[in-house]
Amino acid sequence: MTSLQAVILIALMSVCTFLTRALPFILFPAARKIPPFVVWLGNALPFAIIAMLVVYCLKDVSLKASPHGLPELISIAAVVLLYLWKRSPLLAIAGGTVLHMFLAQAVF
Amino acid sequence: MKNHENPNTQGSGPAGKSLLRQALISAFPRTAPVLTGYIFLGIAFGILLASKGYGVLWALGMSVTVFAGSLQFVGAGLLAGGFHPLQAALITLMVNARHIFYGLSLLESFHGLRKTKFYMIFALTDETFSLLCTPPPAHVDKNLFRLCVAILDHLYWITGSVIGSLMGRALPFNPRGIDFVMTALFTVIFLEQWRTRRGRRPALLGIAAAALCLFVFGSRWFLIPAMALIFTVLAAAWLSGRKRHPAVQKDVA
Structure with missing residues (x-):
């Protein structure tokens, strides 16, 4: 990829990110009332989307080929346990990531 | 506000x-x-x-x-x-x-x-x-x-x-x-949302729809069908909920 192509991709990411953030303000100028379904959807969707993103992160993990997703499984278990133990998001994220790097580099 | x-x-x-x-x-x-x-x-x-x-x-x-x-x-x-x-x-x-x-x-x-x-x-x-x-x-x-x-x-x-x-x-x-830092971040946000209880059904829907679409469509293109499936199920839930409890629309799924 050339530098110009990379700049184009980054510009696209910037513009499209802004679009997702600006869409409600474009669709619902202050005067108009927001339909109740949209309000309800706005409550429910973040939960579903975050769950979907967890799956998205794991999309390229192969269960058939070695190591059969074991580094990911162990590291996610570590994130969950660290979070339940200390209730600290940062500790859970840092601990799980360091463990995953260790597993990916030194064990599997 | x-x-x-x-x-x-x-x-x-x-x-x-x-x-x-x-x-x-x-x-x-x-x-x-x-x-x-x-x-x-x-x-x-x-x-x-x-x-x-x-x-x-x-x-x-x-x-x-x-x-x-x-x-x-x-x-x-x-x-x-x-x-x-x-x-x-x-x-x-x-x-x-x-x-x-x-x-x-x-x-x-x-x-x-x-x-x-x-x-x-x-x-x-x-x-x-x-x-x-x-x-x-x-x-x-x-x-x-x-x-x-x-x-x-x-x-x-x-x-x-x-x-x-x-x-x-x-x-x-x-x-x-x-790269796992991203997985860890979303897992933690998922756990925080899970603790609030009120979004557990949409969360389970998100996992199920994404896993199903990943299996059917493959890793490259599963995100769009997964979003469509989530939207459809949520819309159906809202419609059936409105039929049953016309007054209660603030609850999540």
Whole structure:
């Protein structure tokens, strides 16, 4: 990829990110009332989307080929346990990531 | 929440300056968790981007102009692959589609904004959104306070990614496996949402729909059908819920 192509991709990411953030303000100028379904959807969707993103992160993990997703499984278990133990998001994220790097580099 | 502030308080001048200082002083402690998080995640992003062959100027440019944590991790992968602009645009829209619903809950809060509205919408990340959900302190200008939160978060993210990029170059550091930081971040957000109970059914729906579509459509194109499936099931749930309890529409699934 050339530098110009990379700049184009980054510009696209910037513009499209802004679009997702600006869409409600474009669709619902202050005067108009927001339909109740949209309000309800706005409550429910973040939960579903975050769950979907967890799956998205794991999309390229192969269960058939070695190591059969074991580094990911162990590291996610570590994130969950660290979070339940200390209730600290940062500790859970840092601990799980360091463990995953260790597993990916030194064990599997 | 209504905004009755005079939009002119966003201006400069001696009065504006002291208002700004006041807002900054009260905004900083609120952003402390994001300071830690963004520096850490920004460093991870900078290292990841450097590992794909893009140095400090690229990290700086991306963090200034894109400012979307999870997307930038995905974006580092896109930059390492071939030149597929349509795919990059679609993935951005899909990954960030959740931001649409952040904007929906801030329509009223942002109504009084003038000059700063564009930036406030641009800077609406997950973390900034969560800080904006808490009402500003009573004694400060609400809009200036929100602006300070957004700018501080943006600066943390930029600083972290620049530090990470420099570390990735300077240290003999093997970044293999660091991509997991994104998985860990979403897992933690998932757990935090799970604890609130009220969103458990949509959360399970999200996992089930994504896993099913990943199995059926494969890793490259499953995100769009998964979003469509989630939307369809939620719409069906809303319709059936409205039939059964016409008065109760605030509950989530």
